[in-house]
Amino acid sequence: MSNFKKLAGQTAVYGLSSILGRSINFLMIIVYTKYLSTEALGSFTSIYALIGFMNIVFTYGMETTFFRYSTGKNLDSAKVYNSTQSLLITSTLLLGTGLYLLAPSLAIWLDYPGQAYLFRWTALILSFDAILAIPFAKLRLENKALIFAGSKIINILLNIFFNLLLIIGFPYLISIGAIQEGFLGYRSDWGVEYILLSNLFANGLIIPFVWWKAGFFKFQMDGSILKPMWTYSLPLLFMGLAGVTNELFSRFLFEYVLPPNFYAGLSARQAGGVFGANFKLAIMMNLVIQAFKYAAEPFFFKKSTDKNSPQLYAKVMHVFILFCSILMIAISVNLDWIGPLFLQGDDYTEGLYIVPMLLMGYLLLGVYFNLSIWFKITDQTKYSFWITLAGAILTISIIFIFVPIWGYMGGALSTISSYFVMCLLCYWYGQKYYPIPYQTSKGLFYLLISFVLSYLGFYLDLGIPVLNFLVKNSLILIYFGIIFILEKEQIMAYLPKSKKV
Known part of the structure; x- marks a missing residue:
């Protein structure tokens, strides 16, 4: 029980920053959909999908690798940290410079003529x-969860400050004559540009604080470790x-796949903005997944070295499914006002019908994260x-086949289908090489009945x-009754037992 309390406690702390950050992103959709054009939202959706994809290239699995080797018995954790951080800084300089120089070509390839600066800023954010x-x-x-959460919260507050200043504050000051158009280079016709700039400013300002709290490193690259x-x-x-292809593509x-005039009155980029905005509504599930993953x-x-770890992993999975399935129902049944x-x-609200499917997709992503522990602790990452x-x-x-036919639903179907298949494959190989006694039948039943409800x-x-x-x-109460x-x-x-008198 102490293990569960520790995991739950750290998840709650990590969740504070994750929930706050995702909630602010969630709330910023109000600002974006009110003050920015549908086309700007479409640009925001596609560019941030690109950022999510390239972020994997820039970090290339080193976070998980750092965890694995820092907990090794025969390695100096300080050397692992120094070598890993030194390697990442070196590779980041190379990748960032390359992307920065490629910005004009990317702007042409992705249909953003004359906006190469968007991809230069993207290179800096990455x-x-x-x-x-x-x-x-x-x-x-x-286990410095409070410092981690505090750092994330500072970053979030900086991001929200710059977003509100650039998207709402400056236009208001211009409208009352307090400042003139062009003040500090401000342009009223920009939209997604200010979302990117806010991200860039916030991330750049937080670097010294995080490095200080984590402990400054010594530049060294030990080949025997790396x-x-x-x-x-x-x-x-x-x-x-x-x-990330599954999640963001x-x-x-x-x-780029949606046929012209598929949705009356909307261009393909505008429809992409609607699709992306409804994806944001599913963020409440994703923030739980992220908080859980951090802890x-x-x-x-x-x-992993505990002989009872398989039983512990199984219990964590079961509780995870119960909690997240309740959350999925609670969000879905209230979408009419949310x-x-x-x-x-x-x-934007015309795409609400895909949100329950996206919520289930994120839930399955969390299930996959639980399942994937077997190949991480057995060093079988090739699987x-x-x-x-x-x-x-x-x-x-699925995107190429069904988006031209079903539009938004085709995009949502690609998410849930890919994670479901990944869960099946990971479970199959995991039970073969590292058996964990999951309550599989119950888990599948809860997933099915919660999706139907x-x-x-x-x-x-x-x-x-x-x-x-x-x-x-009342459907939530019915589900509680089933549980x-x-x-x-x-x-x-788990309930306290009464003492006999």
């Missing part, structure tokens, strides 16, 4: 993210690329590449708002 990756990982490894680390991380790089490719990854590695509240415009490659191929295939609640409409709210949310019936023995075992 570089700042990369050189922060290992210091943040070190804070997690040392060679086995590279062998371990290379499959993780390809796993990450395939994984539906948003990146959407505007669970170092926790799993530290418990959607219009956060998506300011009728065009990660083949599993995620299968998911990536499926993602791209989510869509039932989404489409249920009794015509009376108050009655609608009560009946829809209690099936988990009664385990629940009663």
Whole structure:
């Protein structure tokens, strides 16, 4: 029970920064959909999908590798940190410079003529993210959850400040004559530019603070340490690329695959903005996954030498599915008021019907993260590449086949299908090479019934708002009842027993 308390406690702390950050991103959709054009939202969706993809290239699996080798018995953790950070800084300089120089060509290839500066800023954002990756990982490894969370929160607050200043503040000051157009180079016709600049400023300003708190490093690259680390991380790089293809490529490719005039009154890029905005509504599930990952990854590695670790991993998975399936239902049945509240415009709410499917997709991503522990602790990371490659191929295939037919739903289908297949493959190989006693039948039942209840609640409409709210949310209580019936023995075992008089 103490292990669960420790994991839950750290997840809560990491979750503070993750939930705050994702919640602000969630709330910023109100600002973006109100003050920016649909086309600007489409650019935001595709460029940030590119950033997510390239972020994997810039860090190439070194965070997980750092955890693995820093906990090794025969290695000096300080040398591992110094060597890993030195390697990442060197590779970041090379990759960042290359991307910066390629910016004009990228602007032409991706249909952003005359906007090469967008991709120069992207190169800087990626570089700042990369050189922060290992210091943040070190804070997690040392259980400095409060410092980690504090650093993330400072970064978030800086980002939100610059977003509000550039998107709302400056236009207001111009409108009342307090400043003139062109003040500090300000341009009222910019949109996605200010989202990128806010990110760039916030990340750049946080670097000295994070390096100070993590402990400054000594530049050294010890080949005896880096060679086995590279062998371990290379499959993780390809796993990450395939994984981010599953998560982000539906948003990146959407505007390029969708046929012209598929949605009346919307260009392909504008429809991509609608698709991306509805993806943001599923962020509440993703923030739980991210908070869990921050806490669970170092926790799993530290418990890997315990003889009872398979049983512990199975219990963590079971509780994870229960919690996240409840969250999925709670969000889905309330989309009728959550959607219009956060998506300011009728065009955006037309895509709400894909949100329950996206929530399930993110839930399956969390299940996959739990399942993937077997190849990380057994150094069989080569399997990660083949599993995620299968998911990536499926993602791209579904996008090209079904987005031209089903539009938004085709994009959502690519997400849920790829993660489901990845879960199946990871479970199959995991049980073969590192058996973990998961409650598989129960887990699948909970996933299925919660998905059905989510869509039932989404489409249920009794015509009376108050009655609608009560009946829809009663589905959550029904699900709780199902859980209690099936988990009664385990629940009663954790309750305090009354003492006999």
